Amino acid sequence: MIAPIHFYNASNSAQIFCIGNELQPIVYAAFWQDVLEQSTVIEHLAEPTWALWEQDSYDFIVLFFAGLLANKKIILPPNRVRNLEQQLAQQDIYFLTRQHLSQSLSSKGERAGDLIVERLAKIKSYEFLNAAQISFFTSGSTGEPKQIERTLKQLLNEVRGLAASFSLTEQCLAIATVSHQHIYGLLFKLLLPLATGRSFYNPQLAFPEDVIQAQQCLAKSGYVNYVVSSPALLKRWTSELRLQHCEIVFSSGGKLEAGVRPNLNVSIIEVLGSSETGGIAHRKQDDAAWTAFTNVEIQIADNKQLMVKSDHAGEQGWITTGDAAEWVAVAQKQFKLLGRLDRIIKLEEKRLSLDAIEQTLNALDDVQQSHALVIEHQHRQILAAIVVLTPTAQQRLLALGKVAFVKTLKQQLQFRLETLAIPRQWRFLSQIPQNAQSKRDKNYLKALFSMMLQPVILSQWQAQDSQYFSLEFPPELECFKGHFPNQPIYPGVGQISFIQQFAKQVWADLDWCQGFEQLKFQNLIRPYTVVQLKLSRKEHKVSFEMSTDQHTLASGRLLFSVARA
Numbered sequence: 001m002i003a004p005i006h007f008y009n010a011s012n013s014a015q016i017f018c019i020g021n022e023l024q025p026i027v028y029a030a031f032w033q034d035v036l037e038q039s040t041v042i043e044h045l046a047e048p049t050w051a052l053w054e055q056d057s058y059d060f061i062v063l064f065f066a067g068l069l070a071n072k073k074i075i076l077p078p079n080r081v082r083n084l085e086q087q088l089a090q091q092d093i094y095f096l097t098r099q100h101l102s103q104s105l106s107s108k109g110e111r112a113g114d115l116i117v118e119r120l121a122k123i124k125s126y127e128f129l130n131a132a133q134i135s136f137f138t139s140g141s142t143g144e145p146k147q148i149e150r151t152l153k154q155l156l157n158e159v160r161g162l163a164a165s166f167s168l169t170e171q172c173l174a175i176a177t178v179s180h181q182h183i184y185g186l187l188f189k190l191l192l193p194l195a196t197g198r199s200f201y202n203p204q205l206a207f208p209e210d211v212i213q214a215q216q217c218l219a220k221s222g223y224v225n226y227v228v229s230s231p232a233l234l235k236r237w238t239s240e241l242r243l244q245h246c247e248i249v250f251s252s253g254g255k256l257e258a259g260v261r262p263n264l265n266v267s268i269i270e271v272l273g274s275s276e277t278g279g280i281a282h283r284k285q286d287d288a289a290w291t292a293f294t295n296v297e298i299q300i301a302d303n304k305q306l307m308v309k310s311d312h313a314g315e316q317g318w319i320t321t322g323d324a325a326e327w328v329a330v331a332q333k334q335f336k337l338l339g340r341l342d343r344i345i346k347l348e349e350k351r352l353s354l355d356a357i358e359q360t361l362n363a364l365d366d367v368q369q370s371h372a373l374v375i376e377h378q379h380r381q382i383l384a385a386i387v388v389l390t391p392t393a394q395q396r397l398l399a400l401g402k403v404a405f406v407k408t409l410k411q412q413l414q415f416r417l418e419t420l421a422i423p424r425q426w427r428f429l430s431q432i433p434q435n436a437q438s439k440r441d442k443n444y445l446k447a448l449f450s451m452m453l454q455p456v457i458l459s460q461w462q463a464q465d466s467q468y469f470s471l472e473f474p475p476e477l478e479c480f481k482g483h484f485p486n487q488p489i490y491p492g493v494g495q496i497s498f499i500q501q502f503a504k505q506v507w508a509d510l511d512w513c514q515g516f517e518q519l520k521f522q523n524l525i526r527p528y529t530v531v532q533l534k535l536s537r538k539e540h541k542v543s544f545e546m547s548t549d550q551h552t553l554a555s556g557r558l559l560f561s562v563a564r565a
Contacts, residue, residue: 039069039119047092082504162192207233224246249266300327467534499558506537530548543555544556
């Protein structure tokens, strides 16, 4: 039986809607009043379409519903950088922020009560649910991000499917390490609690230790929880970190690597889906079959292509996914994935499977993980590989040098792959880079084989008001050339250059760097070093700190001019 959606009736509820950063509660009645107050101002704004990018989850969901109630179309962009702001402004689309209120609804007496009843009745209406439009963007992992249209009705249909597929206690509160800006975070952190009368913990957490600490604090008020996370964070979990009062952990946005589940003392449910299709299926074990959600239909075509149809997808009818699949149990809607169909390539008139090449690479004793891809090199298409080595192999790479080490790998591969299928270009990294949605960006990975001017971004995340980057410095970086031939180090001027660029990517209103304060370069950065960069902002000043597990490498503040609206 599909669980009811009860957020429509929560206008007068003293039930807790959200737990804030300092563990202060916000009740449903206060939330809906906040939504309605904002909507009364937003409906008078001239523009019909608004972009929404808010770091705070509570402010985001308030503006999300306020904008829709004001009959505005809401766009959830993939980021908020200056170039995107300029592109949207050319279309008279601007970013929605909290509006100034001339008078609170609570001070308007009986009229306020009538307005609340009127607006909540509007949310219930079939016409509103189907007319309320939200635009998402794909992650861009296979090319340029694609805009996907959904209605509020479709999002609620998806929430119904989630509620029917997972058993959570009524008091179970959502804790998330993923952003609400992405459809996965929006559904699991915000809309699922809202639609089922539960609560969510407002801060977005960045580290496993943060999750444990939040769970311990919330347990003092009697809360149990579920965790909304990603393969990138779960990979960093250790068995010493024990989840507290946690019913389940959700993972989506990419494949959960084998061997992660034993490190957690709570079951992990992997969720399969995309921005185009919405949620498709779920599973609890690494090699288990996928089980489709209750409101999702599955077909597998003669060419093995997986096709899905649901009442929550961005398109009507059957959607082809690009995944190859085979049935395990048709009646139970269970299937296995066989890989991406678009990973069959044609190179020099020869058909090759990138998945098969990766499987062969991963079978080598020196290799933990790999990603094969086709790149342009001197006006030709050639095969390339990004490889994660075992710790022992990493030491041999440093001892032998890249040229000699690659030669040993090719010698092993010549008996396992035909010559054309052996990669010609190689990059050795500590992990395969992922974007903020824990997905592989095809264009970014290809760029690693061009002239490299910045360190590789392995992953990126936000914690409270700070932005974090995990960076790696491969020897191919231009800044290593000439500094110095036998002992290359990454110069301080190069560090300041990429930190400026990353800061401007995070905060779109930063213009140009006009000065520095308290710069310190305490330790050297050598090839293959992996560092964590932390960026924090106060007005026009951006503080940075780069560190490894053992040392602080550099720190200081950059002073920016700020672009005025």
